[in-house]
Amino acid sequence: MHTSDIRSSLWTDTAIDTPITPSLKEERRADAIVIGGGYTGLSAALHLAERGADAVLLEAQTAGFGASGRNNGQVIPTYTRHSPDDVVREFGPEQGERMNAWVAGSADLVFDLIRRHGIDCDAAQNGWLQPAHAISRMAGVQAKHDQWAARGAPVEMVDRDRTAELTGSPIYHGGWLHRSGGHIQPLSFARGMAKAAIDAGAAIHCESPAIELRRDGNGWLVMTPHGSVRTQSVLLATNAYTDQLWPGLSRSIVPVRSFHIATAPLSANVAATILPQGQGFSDTRQALWAFRQDRNRRLITTCMPVTTFGVRGTLRRSTLKRLHEAFPQISGTEFDYIWECKVAMTIDRLPRYHELAPGLCAGLGYSGRGIAIGTAMGKFLAERVSGGADIDPPIPSTPVQGLPLHDLIVPLSRILVLYYRWRDYRA
Numbered sequence: 001m002h003t004s005d006i007r008s009s010l011w012t013d014t015a016i017d018t019p020i021t022p023s024l025k026e027e028r029r030a031d032a033i034v035i036g037g038g039y040t041g042l043s044a045a046l047h048l049a050e051r052g053a054d055a056v057l058l059e060a061q062t063a064g065f066g067a068s069g070r071n072n073g074q075v076i077p078t079y080t081r082h083s084p085d086d087v088v089r090e091f092g093p094e095q096g097e098r099m100n101a102w103v104a105g106s107a108d109l110v111f112d113l114i115r116r117h118g119i120d121c122d123a124a125q126n127g128w129l130q131p132a133h134a135i136s137r138m139a140g141v142q143a144k145h146d147q148w149a150a151r152g153a154p155v156e157m158v159d160r161d162r163t164a165e166l167t168g169s170p171i172y173h174g175g176w177l178h179r180s181g182g183h184i185q186p187l188s189f190a191r192g193m194a195k196a197a198i199d200a201g202a203a204i205h206c207e208s209p210a211i212e213l214r215r216d217g218n219g220w221l222v223m224t225p226h227g228s229v230r231t232q233s234v235l236l237a238t239n240a241y242t243d244q245l246w247p248g249l250s251r252s253i254v255p256v257r258s259f260h261i262a263t264a265p266l267s268a269n270v271a272a273t274i275l276p277q278g279q280g281f282s283d284t285r286q287a288l289w290a291f292r293q294d295r296n297r298r299l300i301t302t303c304m305p306v307t308t309f310g311v312r313g314t315l316r317r318s319t320l321k322r323l324h325e326a327f328p329q330i331s332g333t334e335f336d337y338i339w340e341c342k343v344a345m346t347i348d349r350l351p352r353y354h355e356l357a358p359g360l361c362a363g364l365g366y367s368g369r370g371i372a373i374g375t376a377m378g379k380f381l382a383e384r385v386s387g388g389a390d391i392d393p394p395i396p397s398t399p400v401q402g403l404p405l406h407d408l409i410v411p412l413s414r415i416l417v418l419y420y421r422w423r424d425y426r427a
């Protein structure tokens, strides 16, 4: 079994090759610098280059090293917790509906990019499903469906029998299906976007951490260990891997350590009964149950452990229990891969856009919905930088708010998983 980080994750073993991205070893100028080589940063670099800007992307490790190369791969054009009406209540009709339209279109953006650039990432835009794990959650499911439907999103309710048919699991009470969602091989999508950005003219430098960011006349100077770039515009796209480059930004989100576990390939007979139409799903539990298959019939699920002590043994036991509960047709399977990464949660589970200083902005905090929304954020950041202030932000810019007792929140977030499990159980 492969049990370490990205270097032995399932996605690394099955991804397309990464393009050549030499580390920065010179002093140069650029129209814009993007810091962070996940979906947000790669999408920003690609869209900047497509708009004719001279864009440089700096990534501390490799393209897709962060959550972008290690997630579950479900492309989800909805909020983690909010319904569209919640967003209108929070931001008012004009801003709220702008944000709703932006989120609704985010999955189409991902699949359009994949098609347009011929990215080989096992993409399937065949819907994303959210089944209700308790009858009491059906009202919320219905409300989300109705509100998105009222805005023209391609959604449908699925009753109990059809949910069982689509998931292959007998435990759900019904659910809703978002037809513009789907799934991808996450690392291949990141690497494919990196290649597309390079082809469009962007310079991508991996193993080039930005170690200092400072004012340089009217612009900015970004230093790496062996080079530097001067620019007018800097986009921070570091999400859960945000370090101390910009004061306070890392304390505005909660980086939660999360794991994935992938089974050995299921037998063809069993695999045909699980998610037979190829969708992925994340159910209504707060302590998330998310499942999908890869192209080799491995079943992949996400887990948030309560303790990190002896985590791999615990995860194997708890995942086996979960699999048997959700899919009784699986009798005793081996796990081939366990890998981990960090998800950037915000307190209200809404993403953040910050205009930090003239010519410096950041997008982060997708709370488990960053494939579609992070890619859309990168496009918006690119438009904002190259199109100027007249582009209306889909999310209002807010000041960075450091979370009180941040050092405590991070370990406490694990305990919160226990609370979520209790609530899920009570539901």
Ligand SMILES: Cc1cc2nc3c(=O)[nH]c(=O)nc-3n(C[C@H](O)[C@H](O)[C@H](O)COP(=O)(O)OP(=O)(O)OC[C@H]3O[C@@H](n4cnc5c(N)ncnc54)[C@H](O)[C@@H]3O)c2cc1C
Pocket (backbone or CB within 6 Å): 035, 036, 037, 038, 039, 040, 041, 058, 059, 060, 061, 062, 064, 065, 066, 067, 068, 069, 070, 071, 072, 073, 074, 075, 076, 208, 209, 210, 211, 237, 238, 239, 240, 241, 242, 243, 245, 258, 259, 260, 302, 341, 342, 343, 344, 363, 364, 366, 367, 368, 369, 370, 371, 372, 373, 374
């Ligand atoms: C377990 C798990 C499952 C998930 N499943 C899903 C899912 O199914 N669907 C979905 O939509 N979302 C999912 N997500 C969330 C999604 O993966 C993220 O929201 C998304 O990948 C964020 O992309 P990003 O580009 O903003 O950040 P990242 O991909 O994390 O990239 C940030 C990059 O910044 C780099 N960096 C940091 N500091 C510096 C620096 N100083 N200089 C240079 N580079 C720097 C890091 O090395 C990193 O590569 C999941 C997340 C986790 C953890």
